[in-house]
Amino acid sequence: MNDISIQGCPAPQNISFVERLQPLIGRTVTVFGPGIPKLTRTTGKLCNVTPASFQVGSLKVVFKTSFFIVVNEPVRKVLPYDVTATAEDIGTLRGKLIRVGRNFVEFVQVPGRDVPTIFPLNLFTGVNCEQEHEE
Template sequence: MSDIDIQGCPAPQNITLVQRLQPLVGRTVTVFQPGFPQLTRTTGKLSQVTSTSFTVGTTEVVIQTSFFIVLNEPAKKTKPFDLTATAEDIGELHGRLIRVGRNFVEFIKTPGRRVPTLFPLNQFTEVVCEREDEE
């Protein structure tokens, strides 16, 4: 994680992406991966979570590649931080922070549905959190 620039975010929780995915096995998720000319999208049941990969439907995703996962269940709560994440091959995403893990960030993309997005930190070039103004 040393080459990842994380600014202004709360301290990471002691949970890895693999640990976050394991309770979701058997649930339907959508994974987005870089592809030409646009992101490829695969929706299916999450299975086979290992330390190096996981499977969505029939697609195996290697954790050390560029991807993000959208869960199909609404987020219960968020932290008062707006997040901007710039990822190699994917571009810039904006959202509302749920948590920072040891090797991933979880947030709700804005604009969008209130469902969590999981992004591995290994593909980020920069993650910036800004405390949102009091309303």
């Protein structure tokens, strides 16, 4: 985990990516990954969450790859931070921070719907937070 690139974000909460996914088992989520010419998108029930991978429908996703998950549940609260998250072969996502975990960030994509995006922190990803300024 020493190679994780995260800058300017508040201290992480004591929750791992796997722990964040546990309450979502059996619920419908959408996972996005690299694809040509655009991102692949798979929607299905989340299952088989292990320390190394998880499954959405028939798609098995290994944590040590580029991907992000969109959860179809309303967001309760965002923090006053703008997030820029970048993943190899996916590109850059921007949004409003919900929380930082030990090995993931969660945010609402802007522009987009008010639902959480769970973005893993691994050697293929980088995250930068910037605190919103009062005007």
